[in-house]
Amino acid sequence: MKTLEFWFDPVSPYAYLAFEQLPQALEGCSYVVAYRPVLFAGLLGHWGQKGPAEIEPKRAWTFRQVAWAAHRLGIEIATPAQHPFNPLPLLRLALASAPAGELPNRRACELILRHVWRGAGADARDPARLQALHDAVVPLRDPASDAVKAELRAHTEVAIERGVFGVPTVEVEGRLFWGLDALPMVRALLQGDPWFDGPEWDAAAVAPPGVVRTG
Numbered sequence: 001m002k003t004l005e006f007w008f009d010p011v012s013p014y015a016y017l018a019f020e021q022l023p024q025a026l027e028g029c030s031y032v033v034a035y036r037p038v039l040f041a042g043l044l045g046h047w048g049q050k051g052p053a054e055i056e057p058k059r060a061w062t063f064r065q066v067a068w069a070a071h072r073l074g075i076e077i078a079t080p081a082q083h084p085f086n087p088l089p090l091l092r093l094a095l096a097s098a099p100a101g102e103l104p105n106r107r108a109c110e111l112i113l114r115h116v117w118r119g120a121g122a123d124a125r126d127p128a129r130l131q132a133l134h135d136a137v138v139p140l141r142d143p144a145s146d147a148v149k150a151e152l153r154a155h156t157e158v159a160i161e162r163g164v165f166g167v168p169t170v171e172v173e174g175r176l177f178w179g180l181d182a183l184p185m186v187r188a189l190l191q192g193d194p195w196f197d198g199p200e201w202d203a204a205a206v207a208p209p210g211v212v213r214t215g
Contacts, residue, residue, distance in 0.1 A: 009040035
């Protein structure tokens with residue numbers, strides 16, 4: 001049985017869709033999942049990228065494509081009233097749902113992701129909704145504590161060290177699979193596809209860049 005590390009930030013609609021689709025995509029496979037909250041903005045800052053919602057044509061396309069993906073997969077979705085938004089309270093709540101040094105379970109992650117993406121278009125930051133979410137999750141620790149904040153920073157630093165650049169990312173034995181559309185690759189790996197044991201995995205990543213932008 002392999003362990004999948006699911007790096008996610010509830011600000012990402014793709015993280016929500018991948019979370020919802022994971023059991024179906026990997027049906028029949030032997031695995032366990034470690035859910036790892038990570039600050040997507042921290043990844044973007046480290047790698048010098050902008051988020052999809054920060055580039056207007058890309059934002060419009062992203063949400064059209066997300067709506068289509070949800071429709072195709074039969075997953076309920078409703079874009080929150082404001083996006084992007086600050087996900088820090090949600091990320092900290094996820095970590096606070098577990099004892100120190102442990103990871104949130106699927107139920108806590110589900111509540112948090114659905115708070116954002118099944119909220120009937122409501123504001124994910126609305127104080128009353130956040131309080132209701134807090135009451136549903138029943139955190140074991142104070143989400144606003146320095147210890148929980150430090151845990152989130154540490155998670156983000158570990159993700160960067162491992163090469164995680166976006167969410168969702170599924171990590172399997174050091175291999176990184178980015179995005180909703182990578183789930184079939186994860187399934188193939190779990191099912192023992194020999195492609196992953198041959199030279200193709202490493203060879204596909206070694207093409208040198210022909211142009212390097214300097215400004």
